[in-house]
Amino acid sequence: DVKVTQSSRYLVKRTGEKVFLECVQDMDHENMFWYRQDPGLGLRLIYFSYDVKMKEKGDIPEGYSVSREKKERFSLILESASTNQTSMYLCASSLYRDGSTDTQYFGPGTRLTVL
């Protein structure tokens, strides 16, 4: 079974702090994704990566950056956390570069609260 793990289930940070969210997948998948999920807004893509050291902006990249130094690990960084970044963050991975029919496997999510 594919497993996607996220470093924390719950996280509380203060405004202005630098926040790292880590995601690891164990199935040698090419693609990894970071989403945020908010009530009434659904899943919104922040960044994704098709390969090591490659990154592509999603729909809402502002205020975020990412790092993919190893194939299995994809990190989301909030350089200076703000209260409007309070959300559920979901990491996902998929096998192929063509995402049109590829299954995305999700981690359990990190619920981040910024005070």
Next chain:
Amino acid sequence: TQLLEQSPQFLSIQEGENLTVYCNSSSVFSSLQWYRQEPGEGPVLLVTVVTGGEVKKLKRLTFQFGDARKDSSLHITAAQPGDTGLYLCAGGGGSQGNLIFGKGTKLSVKP
């Protein structure tokens, strides 16, 4: 911009009832996926449909992809409390090869 509209947004029914959830767009998608997300967990894939008019069944769940590949529906027969969750549709063929997600239908099935 490709968008997927899901309806209804919320659905609360009694055990044993039937229901249908809709996923509509003005854009054509190369495929359509349905995910279910339970509280505190990430979404899990239920099915992928790729051919216009395709119908797939998964036990009590029936998924249909519209002939024009712009819409899809999920029908649940004799719903059970274990069907409770957030149902998300996702269209393949986004501008960067990624999936486009709808906002979801939150289903609650009461015993």
